[in-house]
Amino acid sequence: MTSFVQAPPKSLSPAPEGENGSAAPTPAAPLCDFLDLKAQFASIREEVMEAVTRVMESQIFILGSEVRLLEEELAAMLGAKHAVGCASGTDALILALIAAEIGEGDEVITTPFSFVATAGAIAWAGAKPVFVDIDPRTYNIDVSKIETAITPRTRAIMPVHLFGLAADLDPIVELAKARNIVVVEDAAQAIGARYHGRYVGTLGDFGCFSFFPSKNLGGAGDGGLLTTDDAGLAERLRLLRGHGSKTKYHHDILGTNSRLDALQAAILRVKLRHLGKWNQGRQARAAKYRELFAAAGLQQFVSLPPEPAADYEHVYNQFSIRCKRRDELREHLRLAGIPTDIYYPQPLHLQPAFDYLGYVAGQFPQSEAVSEEVLALPVFPELQESQQATIVRVIAKFYAQRAD
Numbered sequence: 316m317t318s319f320v321q322a323p324p325k326s327l328s329p330a331p332e333g334e335n336g337s338a339a340p341t342p343a344a345p346l347c348d349f350l351d352l353k354a355q356f357a358s359i360r361e362e363v364m365e366a367v368t369r370v371m372e373s374q375i376f377i378l379g380s381e382v383r384l385l386e387e388e389l390a391a392m393l394g395a396k397h398a399v400g401c402a403s404g405t406d407a408l409i410l411a412l413i414a415a416e417i418g419e420g421d422e423v424i425t426t427p428f429s430f431v432a433t434a435g436a437i438a439w440a441g442a443k444p445v446f447v448d449i450d451p452r453t454y455n456i457d458v459s460k461i462e463t464a465i466t467p468r469t470r471a472i473m474p475v476h477l478f479g480l481a482a483d484l485d486p487i488v489e490l491a492k493a494r495n496i497v498v499v500e501d502a503a504q505a506i507g508a509r510y511h512g513r514y515v516g517t518l519g520d521f522g523c524f525s526f527f528p529s530k531n532l533g534g535a536g537d538g539g540l541l542t543t544d545d546a547g548l549a550e551r552l553r554l555l556r557g558h559g560s561k562t563k564y565h566h567d568i569l570g571t572n573s574r575l576d577a578l579q580a581a582i583l584r585v586k587l588r589h590l591g592k593w594n595q596g597r598q599a600r601a602a603k604y605r606e607l608f609a610a611a612g613l614q615q616f617v618s619l620p621p622e623p624a625a626d627y628e629h630v631y632n633q634f635s636i637r638c639k640r641r642d643e644l645r646e647h648l649r650l651a652g653i654p655t656d657i658y659y660p661q662p663l664h665l666q667p668a669f670d671y672l673g674y675v676a677g678q679f680p681q682s683e684a685v686s687e688e689v690l691a692l693p694v695f696p697e698l699q700e701s702q703q704a705t706i707v708r709v710i711a712k713f714y715a716q717r718a719d
Contacts, residue, residue: 324668332400340655347693347702350529354697355580355593359585364583373577378557387542388587393514395522395542397549400575401556404503404525407539408436408473411499411521411572414551417442417470424464425473425501426456427662427674428682433475433501442470444672446664448679452621454635454689455482462490464506476505478658479531479597479630480623484510484518491519499523506532507594509628514543526583531597531632534579534588534649574702592611596696597631603700604634604692607707616714633658638710640717641688653706656691 356363382400390398400405418441425433427446434444447464450457461472473489474482484500491498498519502508505653506524508515516522526538543549544718547631551568552665554561561572601620607681608619618637623629636656637645662682663673676683692706 319420336576338360342648342650344449345654346517346652346705347654347698348695349601349654349656349691349693350454350695351697352528352533355695359589362585362588363582366585367578369575370581376577377574379522379577381577381584382575383582385575385584385587388584389540390542391549392587393522393542395517396544397542397546399541399543399552399556400553401539401541402573402575403537404523404527404530404539405432405436406556406571406573407503407523407525407541408432408499408501409439410522410552410555411541412436412440412442412471413457413497413522413555414548415471415497417497421470422466422468423471423473423499424461424469426475426477427664427679428454428685429475429477429501429663430659430660431663431666431668432503433473434669437473438669440489443468444663444669445469446672446674446679448681449685451681451685453480453482454478454620455480456487458486461487465490465494465496469494469496471499472641473499473501474519475501475503476508478620478635479505479632480620480630481505481508481510481515481627484515488518490667497521503527503529504632505630506530506628507590507628511626517544517627520545520548526579529632531594531630532586534586535582536576536579538575538579538583540575591698594630597694598629600694600696600698601629601631603703604707607704611707611711613711613714615708617710626666627670631694633691634691635691637685637688638690639714640690641690643717644710644713645690648709649705651709653709656692657689658691659689662686686698 357433386398386400421442422445423437423442424445426449428449438446445464447455447460456474474487476482488498500516500522502516502522505515505527520544524540526534554568555570556573559566559568616639648655670711
């Protein structure tokens with residue numbers, strides 16, 4: 316016999332408690348999404364569905380003409396001689412290192428303020444990540460500190476174009492050429508960003524891009540791309556991504572399975588046609604934030620991302636401010652229905668996964684300070700100016716209530 320227990324009326328259920336035993340405040344209705352991919356899809360639905368149908372009717376799902384055409388279109392857009400699709404941005408980094416024959420006993424210099432894949436790819440290739448602190452103004456690797464980190468084992472430098480802003484590449488490339496060191500650009504967050512008139516991903520030996528859905532050019536799942544001007548490296552990358560094989564069941568080298576799906580390529584080909592407009596939309600939202608924050612007079616509490624120099628083009632994969640009382644502000648915004656995120660709450664040298672490297676707190680003070688203050692605000696192209704005005708107004712109210 317089944318027994319049923321009646322739940323108490325909702326009015327009698329205990330409410331969640333706040334700090335002093337009072338009922339916890341209820342968050343307001345959401346103002347917006349942190350990233351509204353549904354709005355993006357709605358604007359290109361017919362194009363995307365046509366591309367998906369084309370692939371389904373062909374029944375060619377792995378590599379094929381869709382991937383080849385995407386590679387050609389991206390190479391042409393970026394100004395690279397060769398583009399090679401792969402399964403993810405992480406794989407792009409790993410494949411670049413393996414193609415350059417970097418592995419056990421080698422060192423690769425990079426930044427500790429990035430997504431884990433940056434240093435993780437170095438470790439997966441068998442090499443040792445060597446961290447260099449960041450420039451706190453740009454969040455990118457501090458170029459002035461790279462040379463002192465070079466040792467006889469240094470084989471590569473991996474600058475990250477964080478949040479859509481190019482790292483200062485000229486001195487990095489110059490130093491690398493003088494020392495016969497490979498440059499692998501981690502451009503996962505920066506497709507379409509420019510440095511001195513050239514697109515990122517085309518100044519080093521390799522450019523590595525991600526098509527994770529949240530990226531400026533995002534797929535319907537994972538995907539990645541490598542760029543290079545070296546035909547030999549491009550051919551090696553194609554071998555590596557496909558089990559080392561050019562002819563079925565004949566394997567020239569040991570490779571892996573890191574092929575880009577035709578469905579992803581077809582969707583990305585549609586989105587690529589809109590990338591310039593979407594990047595301009597992000598830039599416009601960033602400019603509006605600057606205007607609103609300036610009018611609000613929050614300079615003593617909030618530092619904005621730097622406005623790029625005339626020869627840089629920032630594409631704002633994220634709009635990350637630095638702010639006092641960050642965690643309190645984030646909760647205040649959450650209760651107001653405003654989503655935020657933290658990129659990144661803990662630098663890589665303090666992550667348990669990299670304990671074996673022997674770094675300790677205090678070694679990279681700029682990265683550590685930024686990780687405690689950084690807060691990303693919504694910045695997608697479909698974000699409304701009225702929503703941005705509300706976000707800044709809520710931030711201003713938070714600091715006005717805590718003027719002490």
